[in-house]
Amino acid sequence: MSEVQVGDSLLFLTDEQLRQGIEAMFFAYRGFTVAPDQILEGTGYGRAHHRALHFIARAPGMNVNRLLMILGVTKQSLNRVLRTLIADGLVESRVGRADKRERHLYLTEEGAALEQKLSDAQRKWMRDAYRKAGPEAVAGFRQVLEALMDGEIRQSHAALRENTP
Amino acid sequence: MSEVQVGDSLLFLTDEQLRQGIEAMFFAYRGFTVAPDQILEGTGYGRAHHRALHFIARAPGMNVNRLLMILGVTKQSLNRVLRTLIADGLVESRVGRADKRERHLYLTEEGAALEQKLSDAQRKWMRDAYRKAGPEAVAGFRQVLEALMDGEIRQSHAALRENTP
DNA sequence: GAGAATAAGTCAGGCTTGTTGACATTCCAA
DNA sequence: TTGGAATGTCAACAAGCCTGACTTATTCTC
Numbered sequence A, B: 001m002s003e004v005q006v007g008d009s010l011l012f013l014t015d016e017q018l019r020q021g022i023e024a025m026f027f028a029y030r031g032f033t034v035a036p037d038q039i040l041e042g043t044g045y046g047r048a049h050h051r052a053l054h055f056i057a058r059a060p061g062m063n064v065n066r067l068l069m070i071l072g073v074t075k076q077s078l079n080r081v082l083r084t085l086i087a088d089g090l091v092e093s094r095v096g097r098a099d100k101r102e103r104h105l106y107l108t109e110e111g112a113a114l115e116q117k118l119s120d121a122q123r124k125w126m127r128d129a130y131r132k133a134g135p136e137a138v139a140g141f142r143q144v145l146e147a148l149m150d151g152e153i154r155q156s157h158a159a160l161r162e163n164t165p
Numbered sequence C: 001g002a003g004a005a006t007a008a009g010t011c012a013g014g015c016t017t018g019t020t021g022a023c024a025t026t027c028c029a030a
Numbered sequence D: 001t002t003g004g005a006a007t008g009t010c011a012a013c014a015a016g017c018c019t020g021a022c023t024t025a026t027t028c029t030c
Helices: A015-040 A047-058 A064-071 A075-087 A109-133 A135-148 A151-161 B006-011 B015-040 B047-058 B064-071 B075-087 B109-133 B135-148 B151-161
Strands: A091-095 A103-107 B091-095 B103-107
Touching: A015 A047, A015 A109, A015 B015, A015 B047, A015 B109, A015 B135, A015 B151, A047 A064, A047 A075, A047 A091, A047 A103, A047 A109, A047 B015, A064 A075, A064 A103, A075 A091, A103 A109, A109 A135, A109 B015, A109 B135, A135 B015, A135 B109, A135 B135, A151 B015, B015 B047, B015 B109, B047 B064, B047 B075, B047 B091, B047 B103, B047 B109, B064 B075, B064 B103, B075 B091, B103 B109, B109 B135
Parallel strands: none
Antiparallel strands: A091 A103, B091 B103
16 A cells, blocks of 8 residues: 655655545544434434534534534535434424524434444444554544635634534 | 654544544545636536546546446446436547456546546645645645545545556 | 346336425514 | 524535346356
8 A cells, every 4th residue: 555655755645646535534434423324224314413413512502504614515405404413303403592583403312322323333433543643643544634625614613623512 | 663652542543533523534634625616607517427537537448347346436436426427528438358247447538538527626635734734744644544444445545546447 | 148237217106304485473673 | 573594494406425136248167
């Protein structure tokens, strides 16, 4: 497996190296989604549901609009997903106290259980990769990923880190 | 690999670190597809077409079956994409000389032009990220991506590297 | 040479995820 | 208080992928 030669500061920017990086990203992302997809298979849910559960778990009480921005989809698309999750009792939607237009989202016990299961599987995958690659590689990995996010997306990401209720 | 302090070597495997890695991967992949998607907008083509063009450009003369394995989709799905690309004159399908059952795929000039345009945009994106992160980070990035690919996917990836016509 | 296996293409039907458009409710500021 | 903005919902439709069943042409095997 052709690794980028650290010593050579030019080689890592050749078109060929870039192309390999692009392809690696494509394949890795595919591998990345295998485990959760398998768990969801047959449940009637898909990746969209997984993503919603993930971010609601990450920031409970988040309103729909914020989740919308993070996920980068239209509200109609998200709404369909939320509707089924709410109907199935995985997510609870509470009317905002300060602003009654807002709906704040929480996982129910059942929702939290599924999210945990999905999260565990994906983390295991990630952990194995991190173990193989080692701490220094992981640091580099994170650096490049951060750089790969464009301004808007980075904002979503940053917004998530702040623990705003 | 290299010696890092014990404290750090554990920290990079915490659930929180893993979760951040997972989210970074999600956001980065989204940023990653923005540029090509914008180019394709309004052309009637989508990511599926982009992927097909990419890999045909990468390994001209590839037959349908191999492309199928690389992309990891069903032949019906790929066929719809190829049909339009061929009908529009972006891809050429030639009957195999050794085995006449096979169809070998090539980009036409027009197809190569579009692929180049898409590829340039995506490479630019990648190059900027690589520049920001630096060669060592890129090396780590690649190592983790390799580890993230599961067996099957890595095979697709490896098969692609061999320049088998 | 006959029959099984392989490569590719097709048709039908379904699912998930995304989109646009229209609409109800709530808040806020002029 | 009224009009505009924000928040969320519902309906209809498209893209893209999937499975299953089938056809055609060619190659391999006995």
